[in-house]
Amino acid sequence: MPNALKPNNSPDAACSSPSLPDSVRSLGELMRYTRSELIDAHLASPEADARAIFEAATSAGPADILFHGDEEYTGDGRELLAEMIARRVAREPLQHILGTAPMLGLELAVGPGVFIPRPETELLAQWAINMARGLVGEGVGKLRVVDLCTGSGALALAIAEEVPEANILAVELSDEALVWTRKNIAACEQRWGGPRVSLMQADVTDVSALRANQSLDDWWGNADIVVSNPPYVPDSTEVFEEVMADPHSAVFGGDDGLDVIRPMMNVVDALLRPGGVVGIEHDDSSGPDMMSLLGAQWEYASVSVMQDLADRDRFTVGKKPE
Ligand SMILES: C[S@@+](CC[C@H](N)C(=O)[O-])C[C@H]1O[C@@H](n2cnc3c(N)ncnc32)[C@H](O)[C@@H]1O
Numbered sequence: 001m002p003n004a005l006k007p008n009n010s011p012d013a014a015c016s017s018p019s020l021p022d023s024v025r026s027l028g029e030l031m032r033y034t035r036s037e038l039i040d041a042h043l044a045s046p047e048a049d050a051r052a053i054f055e056a057a058t059s060a061g062p063a064d065i066l067f068h069g070d071e072e073y074t075g076d077g078r079e080l081l082a083e084m085i086a087r088r089v090a091r092e093p094l095q096h097i098l099g100t101a102p103m104l105g106l107e108l109a110v111g112p113g114v115f116i117p118r119p120e121t122e123l124l125a126q127w128a129i130n131m132a133r134g135l136v137g138e139g140v141g142k143l144r145v146v147d148l149c150t151g152s153g154a155l156a157l158a159i160a161e162e163v164p165e166a167n168i169l170a171v172e173l174s175d176e177a178l179v180w181t182r183k184n185i186a187a188c189e190q191r192w193g194g195p196r197v198s199l200m201q202a203d204v205t206d207v208s209a210l211r212a213n214q215s216l217d218d219w220w221g222n223a224d225i226v227v228s229n230p231p232y233v234p235d236s237t238e239v240f241e242e243v244m245a246d247p248h249s250a251v252f253g254g255d256d257g258l259d260v261i262r263p264m265m266n267v268v269d270a271l272l273r274p275g276g277v278v279g280i281e282h283d284d285s286s287g288p289d290m291m292s293l294l295g296a297q298w299e300y301a302s303v304s305v306m307q308d309l310a311d312r313d314r315f316t317v318g319k320k321p322e
Helices: 011-015 027-040 047-056 064-068 077-088 094-098 121-139 154-162 177-190 208-209 239-245 262-272 287-297
Strands: 102-104 105-108 144-150 169-171 197-201 223-228 272-283 302-306 313-319
Touching: 027 047, 027 064, 027 077, 047 077, 047 177, 064 077, 077 094, 077 302, 094 262, 102 121, 102 154, 105 154, 105 177, 105 239, 121 154, 121 223, 121 313, 144 154, 144 262, 154 169, 154 177, 154 302, 169 177, 177 197, 208 262, 223 262, 262 287, 287 302, 287 313
Parallel strands: 144 169, 144 223, 169 197, 223 272
Antiparallel strands: 102 105, 272 313, 302 313
């Protein structure tokens, strides 16, 4: 990329808002500039990020670049594009810049205070959806699904979207996260035309406090499926800078990553009906520990560790004895 396309770094620029070089005029030049800035910033996926930012700021897609790339860009997205590039170069997560993160077919609102849903969690969501559809097919009347540590509502809402018959309870502790959970539930409910997910603020490691909550009376021993993507990264793990934008309590799970999962197993066991199933996402180093944890509670034969697309242990599933 020629020097002429570098950002304005004159002394005056230090206190002004970011801007694009005047020489960058056409759609194609804007796209190339965006891409080169993100590549120079050594991001993990600069091409994909550049496309997402460019599209969000200019509303122009690949076909516009292909057929109108040489034409001058006359839209009003230049300032926004410059701001988005600067934020991403400063390592702000792409999802915070866009304001949304995908989860299967959904676009969930995210921002500071809530964990950004990750693509690998779609595997657990899909497992739960398959389980739920199977039970609906078997004629289970009032299907009950619980999502512990719901964050943005990612798992609960993905399941509710695909299995409208399910009654879903989502549990989350953090005040800051719950602002986003409520927003996402409200947006989905407006589209669905009614409620499918009940939300509760509670600590999933405290089975006695949960037991004392009368609004849960109907749920104990009656849940068909429990899913959870809890905080599970061992404290000493080095993470990408972007992960630090997620709340610490959403990511890290103590020395071995199991500080939340261990006590949460009592809640899982108390919620599930005999024959009910659980799926819990965990660190890729925790597969053997998860086997022991679930196997000690139920029967080893009913527990298995599932791998992600990179063949890493990603979530463990188990069935409570009938
Ligand atoms: C890894 S995030 C997952 C969020 C969401 N399930 C997802 O997949 O995107 C873990 C979530 O658990 C919540 N959390 C942490 N400790 C908790 C606890 N003791 N009780 C309830 N929620 C908790 C965090 O606030 C965070 O929203």
